[in-house]
Amino acid sequence: MFGINDIPKFFLAFFLVLPIISFLHELGHVFFAWLMGGKNIKVTIGSGDRIFRLGMLEVRKYYFWYGLCSFDNLKRNKRFSNILIFLGGVLFNAISTLVVIFLVEEKVLEEGMLTYQFTYFSMYYIFFALLPMPYPDGSYSDGKVILDLIRNKSHLADNIYRVQWDDEKAQWCVFDHDHALVQAFNDEEEALAKAHEVAKSNRPSRLLNSRSGEETEICNYPRVPL
Known part of the structure; x- marks a missing residue:
């Protein structure tokens, strides 16, 4: 049951762990976009007014909510290339989760609230990213786009x-x-x-x-x- 003592843990997850997971997710997308020759790559963490920009990274006021990446001019702009790009986010989340689990088992990292929250919310992130569904704003989840790319849906032309x-x-x-x-x-x-x-x-x-x-x-x- 959620109690008073769990409130600090909630804030820890919301303001620290989730932004890190979101950043790793976007990093996975842009890694494959870069691999496919993408230009003008940018990663945005959060929403609202911009706080600062460092290279391709842009951090906004509400850094704990939302994440986005953008890129242009792919040299390899084919169906398989785009599938890899849209799959990249969950791949990086899955790899980072396995790395943390391995480091905990090898006693390199101490098992605790941070490692538990990181693995738990990473799996949460992976599940909802892969769930093939449309969003209210008209965009699609990564899973939905991947499925439509595999099916060669005309709306992605x-x-x-x-x-x-x-x-x-x-x-x-x-x-x-x-x-x-x-x-x-x-x-x-x-x-x-x-x-x-x-x-x-x-x-x-x-x-x-x-x-x-x-x-x-x-x-x-x-x-x-x-």
């Missing part, structure tokens, strides 16, 4: 955005994935900036530039895990 010169308009045009005109510009750089903005906000997406009838991929914005 990339949206294709294009920047293309229009001879009739004598302008650079940005087209969306339905080949509808988003906006036209006199300057190519302005068109590219708009295309990046639209593609980035509609992940997963690819941005193509058409020159002399040839299409070249400028960037890709993969779906990012939580």
Whole structure:
């Protein structure tokens, strides 16, 4: 039964252990994103206003709640690559849990509340990450995305955005994935900036530039895990 003496243990788990587990989870995602050639990798721990940023790590005011990673331009942006990226979080949680259990059994670490909470909440994190379910905000659990990638579901297909010169308009045009005109510009750089903005906000997406009838991929914005 939960008693008064358990309150400090609750705060220890909430403000120390869970943020560490969340960080390891995101680290697993970005490790495989890096392995697949991802660029602009960033890990965000917590929500609210930013407290500080150190390299790819960003810590926010409510550091104990929520975690997120982002990356762009995977060199290997195939189904199997994305499965590994979405699986990376639970793999790192599972490996770190096994390491802690091993160190406790080998008497390197002392068995106590911290090690118990770490292994317990790591398994909790793994279970809910792998549970294939949609979230209220429209995003999906890692397990749901992995399952849909294995099944090759159409909703995970990339949206294709294009920047293309229009001879009739004598302008650079940005087209969306339905080949509808988003906006036209006199300057190519302005068109590219708009295309990046639209593609980035509609992940997963690819941005193509058409020159002399040839299409070249400028960037890709993969779906990012939580």
